[in-house]
Amino acid sequence: MSQPFGFYQNEIYFEGLGGVVPRFPFTYEGLESRAEAALGPSLWSYVAGGAGDELTQRANASAFERWGLYPRIFVGAARRDLSVELFGMTLPSPLFMAPIGVIGLCAQDGHGDLATAGAAARTGVPMVASTLTVDPLEEVAAEFGSTPGFFQLYTPTDRELAESLVRRAEKAGFKAIVVTLDTWVTGWRPRDLSTANFPQLRGHCLANYTSDPVFRAALDRTPEEDPRAAAIRWAQVFGNPLTWDDLPWLRSLTELPLIVKGICHPEDVRRAKDGGVDGIYCSNHGGRQANGGLPALDALPGVVEAADGLPVLFDSGVRTGTDVVKAVALGATAVGVGRPYAYGLAIGGTDGVVHVLRSLLAEADLLMAVDGYPTLADLTPESLRRVL
Numbered sequence: 001m002s003q004p005f006g007f008y009q010n011e012i013y014f015e016g017l018g019g020v021v022p023r024f025p026f027t028y029e030g031l032e033s034r035a036e037a038a039l040g041p042s043l044w045s046y047v048a049g050g051a052g053d054e055l056t057q058r059a060n061a062s063a064f065e066r067w068g069l070y071p072r073i074f075v076g077a078a079r080r081d082l083s084v085e086l087f088g089m090t091l092p093s094p095l096f097m098a099p100i101g102v103i104g105l106c107a108q109d110g111h112g113d114l115a116t117a118g119a120a121a122r123t124g125v126p127m128v129a130s131t132l133t134v135d136p137l138e139e140v141a142a143e144f145g146s147t148p149g150f151f152q153l154y155t156p157t158d159r160e161l162a163e164s165l166v167r168r169a170e171k172a173g174f175k176a177i178v179v180t181l182d183t184w185v186t187g188w189r190p191r192d193l194s195t196a197n198f199p200q201l202r203g204h205c206l207a208n209y210t211s212d213p214v215f216r217a218a219l220d221r222t223p224e225e226d227p228r229a230a231a232i233r234w235a236q237v238f239g240n241p242l243t244w245d246d247l248p249w250l251r252s253l254t255e256l257p258l259i260v261k262g263i264c265h266p267e268d269v270r271r272a273k274d275g276g277v278d279g280i281y282c283s284n285h286g287g288r289q290a291n292g293g294l295p296a297l298d299a300l301p302g303v304v305e306a307a308d309g310l311p312v313l314f315d316s317g318v319r320t321g322t323d324v325v326k327a328v329a330l331g332a333t334a335v336g337v338g339r340p341y342a343y344g345l346a347i348g349g350t351d352g353v354v355h356v357l358r359s360l361l362a363e364a365d366l367l368m369a370v371d372g373y374p375t376l377a378d379l380t381p382e383s384l385r386r387v388l
């Protein structure tokens, strides 16, 4: 095993001894306040905002407070192994970066998808690239280095276009396809409404469409000649209210592992499993889609039980390394971080994302060291107690 993740703490202390002031914050609140200043009001409201009065968004994060980890002693956790097997790959840790549409704009130079992919390459933490990258998916994939990347599909209504996007993702070297099912229409988002964000963002959502031969063929004039017509066509094809009847078609799209994102109900897990998916992604989209719902963490145990051995990816509300550990203990195979890495990107580009990922991993690793859980397999629901 290479250097333990917790060593990041030592590096920071060594730098401090040399008089180097830390460049980036170590708390989520610190990341938030620096990112708010860096992003400006419109982008900030897009990234930080959620549906309705954001009750579910807040509940996602506070759900973690209701679980406490039992410390175990005399177990010899001096060496930890956070690695995990997922779809035949060995990942260095359970952490991955959840898909964030138009995250490119969070970087100073507007190429934040490439910067995020660069952070994946440096840390070994996989990025799930959104369909809505600002740079085409092929260019994003080229930055992954030896770290596997996953492609998130927003399934367009044009089936031929969906097929083309998946073919391109396969060709570009993505290792899994994540189909998001909970965002065929965007939820009621007051912050975005008050900044009129979506019309402004739309122009930056198109890279994977305007670079696609099927999308281009459906236009009378090229997107370069008539960007407005391309944007209108995009709005027409973007959202597809899929049903279970479409699952066989989705399954037929690829031989790559197929994961369905946005699942919180055990019955939906069973249906997805029957439809031959390779993984379930338990998430409520960070409370951006439906307000008033169950915190995603509270849905996780039921999802894991119904998945019955199928890998379960999880996100929504992960803010700290202890959150990562708790989600694993509740049965997640892999744990997605969302907003925190977008804030790291806004603050410091690739370095900022690397800092956020390394901080999460260091905290998780050190928690496992101190509390006596040397491997992920040692973390089970019995390691936790409900505290509130």
Ligand SMILES: Cc1cc2nc3c(=O)[nH]c(=O)nc-3n(C[C@H](O)[C@H](O)[C@H](O)COP(=O)(O)O)c2cc1C
Residues within 6 Å of the ligand: 046, 047, 048, 060, 098, 099, 100, 101, 102, 130, 131, 132, 152, 180, 261, 283, 284, 285, 286, 287, 288, 315, 316, 317, 318, 337, 338, 339, 340
């Ligand atoms: C600004 C933003 C854009 C997002 N875009 C996408 C997207 O394009 N595709 C998708 O499946 N999920 C998207 N999500 C949802 C994330 O993948 C993830 O479910 C969510 O961020 C988890 O919540 P958290 O960030 O509060 O932990 C987005 C989230 C944010 C914050």
Ligand SMILES: CC(C)CC(=O)C(=O)O
Residues within 6 Å of the ligand: 101, 132, 183, 186, 285, 288
């Ligand atoms: C442009 C949006 C549809 C991207 C997204 O998934 C989100 O904002 O949550």
